[in-house]
Amino acid sequence: MPQYLRQQSLEDRVAELERRLAELTRTNQVGSTTLTNGTLLIRQGGRIQVMSAEDPTRTVAIIGDIGMPDANGTPQMGLQLRRDTPSNELLFAQQMAGAWAGTGFPTQGLAMYDRAGNVIISADTTSGKGASFPQRLVPFAGAGFFASPRTSATTWQDLLVASIPGDTPRLSLVVGLLGDQIGGVNTGGNYRILVNSTTVVASGTIPANFTWMYPSALVDMTPWYGPGTSVRVAIQVQRTSGATTGGTDGNGGSIRAEMQGALLIGS
Template identity: 30%
Template structure:
């Protein structure tokens, strides 16, 4: 069958349809709620902000203010109070920005010392023990005797312990138990310096930790835990 030639009107209508389809495709916007590949880069003093329906900001990274030019990170509660931040409120001096976690009243619960390193808060207690060993708890019994006991709230899966003992006569032995299980041992001339797992560890539990000692026949042994702290796995 012979090809029927198209007149100029047919050709114009076809070109018009193709042009309309091309224009629609060029103006079609991609989905703005997904990033499938690549990075999002915000520069030149910009920032990324997440706001509640009422307009209150709950998250911002970039230039956070109120100090112009400081780029940092702030996470806020729905009432606007700061929950977490990495900033220091200044752009001078090259001082590192501090990481801080705050409670709902604005008190710092956790923060770092950006000058010397380590913690700024919380303030950790440093217990002291008697300097004279004869002031330590003691026993002359040849059976295991409780000299010190603690029921801490477990927040780490392991314990680090340092304990010393002295004795007269033939001295004696000492040991650390947790819920009745012997975890570390020493003697009047061999201190306990050990790190061990808390048996059946559960966060927030209250294990019973004891320092026990027993003396040799006709002897006395003095013992004291001088350092004990929780450590990570």
């Protein structure tokens, strides 16, 4: 105890301690605290929670324990931002959103939500590469000698090609294929999907029955992953049967192709 306190009466000493306690209470407010060149640590399920000025019961931001533990009860440390509206919709989050029966949070991701609760922008948490949303349409165009996507060649020819952004995990395709008919003779062939001009990711036979077929493929694009890059994807065909003269170009039957759908999606 300081010497000057020992020289005071008990009543004066109590009054001095009360004064100092009041001063400490006034100055030790978080609202007036400045952290310079230091680190504020939040551990063991702690968190910072920001409440609405309009409604003090409404949470608009959480950093730390977001209240979604794993199966062992371990707190999930993350980030949530909510709209300061009566509905208090989730706006932005770093979290593992789905139910999880295991340990830890292996697919914790970053996502933005609309007011209806739909994810509109998110990282792909399964592959760990690129974006899961938004899903982006991929336009394809005809290629080769003829303006329209058809060929009578018996070797592999590009009919539909596109440059695919390298930052999305998967490419979903649905293609229409048809062997035409020349002088009553049906045309048959083969098709394949070629990525980066070297890798066949799907293939099949085009029956000689003068009927459209619609094969689909879900292509893993992660081997060519690279933000800001692109990779060439081609739908190739070759004729294997049918007339060898006549037809559109005089070389016999042709294989035709049309793109039914192309979509970049997450894992």
